Amino acid sequence: MVDLGRRNFMRAKQVTSAAPVRLPWVVEEAVFTAGCSQCGDCISACEENIIIKGDGGFPEVNFSLGECTFCQQCVVACEEPLFHSLETTPWQLEISIAASCITTKQVHCQICQDSCEPEAITFTYRHGSVPQPEISKADCTGCGACVAVCPESAIKLSTSSLGVNHE
Numbered sequence: 001m002v003d004l005g006r007r008n009f010m011r012a013k014q015v016t017s018a019a020p021v022r023l024p025w026v027v028e029e030a031v032f033t034a035g036c037s038q039c040g041d042c043i044s045a046c047e048e049n050i051i052i053k054g055d056g057g058f059p060e061v062n063f064s065l066g067e068c069t070f071c072q073q074c075v076v077a078c079e080e081p082l083f084h085s086l087e088t089t090p091w092q093l094e095i096s097i098a099a100s101c102i103t104t105k106q107v108h109c110q111i112c113q114d115s116c117e118p119e120a121i122t123f124t125y126r127h128g129s130v131p132q133p134e135i136s137k138a139d140c141t142g143c144g145a146c147v148a149v150c151p152e153s154a155i156k157l158s159t160s161s162l163g164v165n166h167e
């Protein structure tokens with residue numbers, strides 16, 4: 001007998017959990033999951049080893065393993081038509097820093113800034129407080145280099161509600 005209560009709970013869980021970050025330059029989620037064969041070639045091709053087999057068997061990027069260098073090898077390795085032109089923006093991810101950032105506890109830390117090549121993270125002195133990080137979303141490429149280095153795992157990159165900007 002089907003347990004409707006459990007099924008509805010599982011559905012609600014799927015709806016509320018964050019959408020995975022797929023590969024750079026990837027097409028819309030529904031098109032991707034319809035066309036990806038789950039062959040794993042992109043996982044083998046990634047020189048940074050940041051692509052994992054996620055829920056449902058589809059590949060996803062895990063920035064806690066490292067950063068994306070935008071080397072394009074995952075796209076080149078894939079035999080399916082699942083990507084936008086490499087001339088376009090690889091992806092548009094929402095970046096956020098949680099309150100668990102240790103600067104909120106008056107501890108000096110600027111590790112994320114040191115890891116950010118595009119210099120999208122700056123530290124601002126505030127009266128009575130140690131410097132706190134601020135991110136220029138316009139300068140953030142979504143490389144994820146700041147994620148793994150944070151001692152509090154306070155930085156998150158997630159799929160933008162605005163979708164991917166392929167201008």
Ligand code: SF4
Pocket residue numbers: 023024045046047048049050051061067068069070071072073074075
């Ligand atoms: S672009 Fe390169 S570093 Fe980034 S996910 Fe693809 S293979 Fe990995």
Ligand code: SF4
Pocket residue numbers: 035036037038039040041042043059077078079080082
């Ligand atoms: S190489 Fe392409 S088809 Fe194969 S798992 Fe990766 S995205 Fe899917």
Ligand code: SF4
Pocket residue numbers: 095115116117118119120121135139140141142143144145146147
């Ligand atoms: S994800 Fe953005 S803020 Fe973090 S290191 Fe990369 S460019 Fe900088």
